Amino acid sequence: MISINSVISIIKKELKGHLDNPSSYISLVVFVTLWEFLFFKNVFLVGEASLRILYDYLPWVLMFFAGAVTMSSFAQEKSEGTLELILTHPVRQLEVVVGKFISNWIFVGVALLFSLLTAFSINMFGTIDWGIYLAQFLSGWLFSGSLVSLGLFLSILFSNQIAALLATVAISFFFIIAGSEFFTLNIPLSLVPLFERLSILTHVTSMGKGVVDIRDLWYFISFIIIFLSLSCLQLLKEKYGNRKDYFRRFQTGIALFIGIAVLTNIIGERIPGRLDLTAGRLYSLSEATKKSISSLTDIVTLTFYSSSKLPGQLTPVVREVKDIIRDYADNSRGNITVINKDPSGNSEIANEANALGVKEIQFNVIGQEEFQLKTGFIGLVVSFGDKHEVIPYIESTSDLEYQLTSFITKLTSKDKKTIGFLTGHGEKSIDSDYQSLNTELGKQFETINITVDKKDPQIASNAAVLVVAGPVLAIEPETKTVIRNYLDKGKSVLFLLDVYKINTQSLSVLPNENGFNDLLSDYGVKLDTDMVYDLRSNETIRLGSQSGFGFFLPYPYWLRALPENSSSPVTGNIESVVLPWTSSITLDEGKTKEKNLEVKKILITSKYAGVKTSDIVLSPDKAEFSKDNLKEQLLAVSLQQMQAQNNNTLGKMIIVGNSEFLTDQFVSSTPENLGFGMNAISWLSSEKSLAGIRIKQTSLKKLLFENQLQPTIVKYGNMILAFLIPAGVGFYRFRRRKSRRNLVYKYNET
Structure with missing residues (x-):
């Protein structure tokens, strides 16, 4: 048994050595500053409210820091000749190893805590998934413990600290890349699974997604125990030599344990057991x-x-x-x-x-x-x-x-509901424009094209939902009458309507006179003749140049619409929907009350949105946007009758001032658009939507800044704190030590 008091004494001694050593502060500042510099170099370009990039860089900088922290643990003792003195003291070798390991692990763990400051600052302008961050920090902490145990063992083997540092970095690098394609491409294929499980990066990445897996935990625990045991074995060798029976018994035990640990890490792949820490339980069945x-x-x-x-x-x-x-x-x-x-x-x-x-x-x-x-x-x-x-x-x-x-x-359903798409007026087609949407709908519904016959105007009775997607040609009065009658029968309609006709090749704009405002006005809804832009919540697009180099530019006309209510069945699990060249919606509360309609706002802009009603220029590098009169704009609404009138129940409606967002171009780059379309049709048909399953895997929380100064403050604020906090602690410690040197001991004769 080891003595806890002895271990605690060693921990205190080693920590005091770190706190009183200027090189410890220098290595800490260099590590944290470099780590955060690499993170902030890319995070605002990605625009994602997460620390994924920060922890992607961690293995590559931590192997140097862990080596720098542990290189003097035993190498300095050997070079100064004090290791023999330690071994003659009434303290077990295991107590020395554990004490030094914990103290070094604590010091490295303190450095990792700086990521918490970064997380809080990023969370001020986005919503971080704290469950994922917790898993990332845990994986980083266990990873640091693994490298510290490795560095501790290598420090015993060398009397030169630089040699110990270089050896730690080299072997850490091997454990990091062991499972990568760079390494496995050069080994026999039968050994690839073994090296992939041996790689420490595999387990760091697995846990960093937000899932704590028992197989990953056991890997880190066994890694740490193996190298701590090897450290104890090496100290015993220093003390007894390899002739002693005690050393040989310990050597046999360590070899047996290493064999068991390696075997269990291989066989353990079949052992289930994991904890999903992500906010939306992304890696658990929905x-x-x-x-x-x-x-x-x-x-x-x-x-x-x-x-x-x-x-x-x-x-x-x-x-x-x-x-x-x-x-x-x-x-x-x-x-x-x-x-x-x-x-x-x-x-x-x-x-x-x-x-x-x-x-x-x-x-x-x-x-x-x-x-x-x-x-x-x-x-x-x-x-x-x-x-x-x-x-x-x-x-x-x-x-x-x-x-x-x-x-x-799809395989087990017997009766599928039918979704009809209106055709004959230049609408978006499920056979060309909406192929991706049609494919996904086909897994849950039957889809058909519906053309209203002038001689016998009616909508197929088996259609549970009618989708009107961007008509650009004249719409016959009979067609609008048929749609009114369809709604009066309790059937539902999804209106995806464009106020403007956009030529995506020439980026020209023409008014679309063929809309449904006359029909929608009966229900208190009007599509405004404008084009909405959002100066904060928008897409960044890449433009080419004559030199052949591209550059990125925010495009406020491709705005990221935000859910008004995150608990809505239409927008549940959706962070945003990209609406290109969309129009705003105005509500007439008098009409909606007259029709006894419950109106719910579905999609809105941020409070930094405006509208253009004339002189609309779509070219991203030429468009100008006024910063005056910015406010929240309404982009999509749902209507549902609260109580039947005259024994007639009006069908449900969803109105969006845009039809382009569900085309294959946009759903391929923004899967949340497809999720919104699937959710909307499922709600209108009173079916449970499966789209939320996909969205929970692909939704990214975006960073939203009110001005260009804020990201600069976040970036340099974190990096300055990474320097000032260790420097401040070090300065306080050195001033305190200096003042204590000037104290004079006085003997009190009384």
Whole structure:
């Protein structure tokens, strides 16, 4: 047993050594300043309210800092000849190692706490997911403990501090890159999974996403214990030499423990157990998925085809896929069966995978000093009876839950509601403009084109929702009458209307006289003849130049509309929707009360928005925007009758002053747009939307600054504090020590 008092005494001694050593403060300031400089160099370009970039840089700067902190732990003792003195004291070697380890870990951990100041400052202009930050800090703290234990061991091996530092950096670098493609490309393919699990960066990245996995925790714990044990073994060797039986027994025990630790880290890949700390529980099955799979009445089979020999970058994907499909089985009440198959070396399974549509991917490996072409599988098949849906190739699990739940819903649903898209007036087409939306709707609904026949004007009775998407040609009065009658029957309509006709090639603007304002005015809604811009919440676009170099420019006409109510079923889980060249909406409260309508604002701008009513120039580098009369603008509303009148229930409506945002161009770059469209149609059809499953994986909280000075203050404020706080503490400590040197001891004779 070790003595706690002895360990605490060593910790105090070592910490005092750090606090009284000027080089400790210098290394601390250099580490934190460099770390934050790399972060602030890119964070405002990305515009994301998170510390992901900060912790991406951490491994590469921490290996130098951890080496600098630990290099003198034993190397200095050996060079000064005091190690032998320590070993003769009545203190165990384990107590010395643990005391020095904890003190160094505390000092490095204090440096990591500076990220908390950065997190608070970023959170003032965006909304940080504190669960992800907690997981990132925990992964960084455990990572630092691993490097400290490694540095401590290497410090015993050298009597020169610089040699200990260089060795720590070199071996830390190996553990960081061991699982990367840079390294695994040059080793036999059969060893790739082993080195991927050996890599410390794999486990840091896994935990940094916001998930605390028992396999990652065990990796860090075993790493630390192994190198602390090796440190104790080396001290015993210094004290007893390798002839003593005690040393040999300890040596055998350490070797056995290392073998067990390595084996459990390999076998432990099959052990489930993780805690999702993210705010939206991004890596746990959503309630929509749980409800969907728990109501299954027959068996659905998930067959995962993954080759045992895959590139290193796909190994974490395989692990995540297995975790996700295991969660499906656990929450399905026995109605989902999971099968894992390895096609490597089994032509029958490989042929089966190919027949079902799973792609055989190709990748390069190094063999006999040249590139060799290898093939493998990583795909998934969802089966229900004799019906199948396939994910041919899984490169990322970001939207895997959405795909799986959509396929299960598609295969097991018996009666799908129909969504009709109005045609005949130049509307956006589901066959060309809205292909992505049509594909996603097809997993939950039937979609049809609806053209109103002049001879027999009516809308198909099986259409639960009608979508009117950007008509630009004349609309017959009969068509508007049919839509009124359709609403009076309790059916729902999604109006996506454009006040202007935009030529995206020439960026020219023409008024669109063919709208529905006359119909909407009956319900108290009017689309204003203007174009809204937002000086704060907008997209940044890239423009080319004659020199061939591009540059980035904020484009206020492509604004990021914000949800008015985050709990709304239409905007739930959505941070923003990109609306290009959109118009504002005005409400007539008298009309809405007369119709007994409940009006809810869905999308709004920030308070830094304005409108253009004339001389509209769309070119990003020529457009001018007034900063006068800026205020919040209304961009989308929903209407729903609170109580039926004359035994007639009016259908639900959603009105948006834009139809371009759901085109393939915008939904491919901004998946939240697609999520909004899916949510809107699901709400209108009274169906549960699955779009929230996708959005929770892709939504990014944006940074919003009121002026250009604020990001400068955040950037330099954090970097200045990174210098002033350690410098202030160091200055106080040195002044205090200096003043105590001048004290004179006086003997009190009384």
